[in-house]
Amino acid sequence: xxxxxxxxxxxxxxxxxxxxxxxxxxxxxxxxxxxxxxxxxxxxxxxxxxxxxxxxxxxxxxxxxxxxxxxxxxxxxxxxxxxxxxxxxxxxxxxxxxxxxxxxxxxxxxxxxxxxxxxxxxxxxxxxxxxxxxxxxxxxxxxxxxxxxxxxxxxxxxxxxxxxxxxxxxxxxxxxxxxxxxxxxxxxxxxxxxxxxxxxxxxxxxxxxxxxxxxxxxxxxxxxxxxxxxxxxxxxxxxxxxxxxxxxxxxxxxxxxxxxxxxxxxxxxxxxxxxxxxxxxxxxx
Ligand SMILES: C[S@@+](CC[C@H](N)C(=O)[O-])C[C@H]1O[C@@H](n2cnc3c(N)ncnc32)[C@H](O)[C@@H]1O
Numbered sequence: 001x002x003x004x005x006x007x008x009x010x011x012x013x014x015x016x017x018x019x020x021x022x023x024x025x026x027x028x029x030x031x032x033x034x035x036x037x038x039x040x041x042x043x044x045x046x047x048x049x050x051x052x053x054x055x056x057x058x059x060x061x062x063x064x065x066x067x068x069x070x071x072x073x074x075x076x077x078x079x080x081x082x083x084x085x086x087x088x089x090x091x092x093x094x095x096x097x098x099x100x101x102x103x104x105x106x107x108x109x110x111x112x113x114x115x116x117x118x119x120x121x122x123x124x125x126x127x128x129x130x131x132x133x134x135x136x137x138x139x140x141x142x143x144x145x146x147x148x149x150x151x152x153x154x155x156x157x158x159x160x161x162x163x164x165x166x167x168x169x170x171x172x173x174x175x176x177x178x179x180x181x182x183x184x185x186x187x188x189x190x191x192x193x194x195x196x197x198x199x200x201x202x203x204x205x206x207x208x209x210x211x212x213x214x215x216x217x218x219x220x221x222x223x224x225x226x227x228x229x230x231x232x233x234x235x236x237x238x239x240x241x242x243x244x245x246x247x248x249x250x251x252x253x254x255x256x257x258x259x260x261x262x263x264x265x266x267x268x269x270x271x272x273x274x275x276x277x278x279x280x281x282x283x284x285x
Pocket of ligand 1: 191
């Protein structure tokens with residue numbers, strides 16, 4: 001495993017102006033799904049132009065950073081498809097199923113906090129959140145080299161190096177710092193289409209600071225997953241999972257997220273905290 005810190009600074013190319021595609025595209029309901037797919041010939045980049053019926057939502061969610069979102073949409077629909085990170089069928093629905101679906105989640109994230117996006121893949125939702133919210137410090141956690149190479153290039157090309165870094169490795173490795181690096185922690189840990197809620201809680205809660213949160217994009221399976229996994233989540237130190245709908249009145253359908261607060265330290269984290277507090281007391285004597 002390596003730690004690929006994207007150099008900070010102004011690097012990257014400046015994204016081109018946004019353009020609105022007149023032939024409005026409608027897609028099925030947004031859901032927690034992978035954007036992944038097999039490699040293919042690069043589609044025509046105009047396939048990623050913002051459909052006119054989504055332009056209002058896109059302006060609401062991205063504000064004056066809509067041009068950067070448009071550059072990312074084009075990158076996903078071209079390079080992302082060629083490199084097998086996005087299925088070719090996803091290219092025409094990049095905006096509604098991916099960019100807007102992910103950007104809506106920004107409303108659940110407080111101002112100026114640190115965000116870890118676990119299993120970023122091609123940057124969803126991590127890169128989208130970094131575009132929509134330049135106040136956030138975002139770390140993209142992704143184990144696969146082919147995907148982290150794309151992420152590093154995307155961050156540079158979109159000029160996001162000042163607020164986004166890429167960590168190559170699994171969530172479990174990021175949490176323990178087992179490679180000799182300091183363990184990663186954040187106020188908010190996001191994940192989309194990575195694992196069922198019990199596994200996600202096991203991977204992501206250790207990455208959250210105490211009272212920090214897992215925000216999992218879950219779609220239609222949310223209530224079912226909570227019913228199935230609430231007990232496992234509680235054992236992992238999580239509070240009662242809560243469902244929230246994001247982007248109500250902006251996107252249709254809204255994005256469904258399951259949130260879990262890290263309420264208690266369990267296992268190794270609890271033991272380590274106990275040792276720290278004992279050490280603290282003996283030093284004070
Ligand atoms: C189905 S893809 C979803 C990618 C992206 N979140 C999206 O919505 O398009 C799942 C991603 O999770 C990553 N992944 C799997 N296990 C992981 C783990 N233990 N820690 C971090 N990432 C993991 C995979 O490498 C893959 O990129």
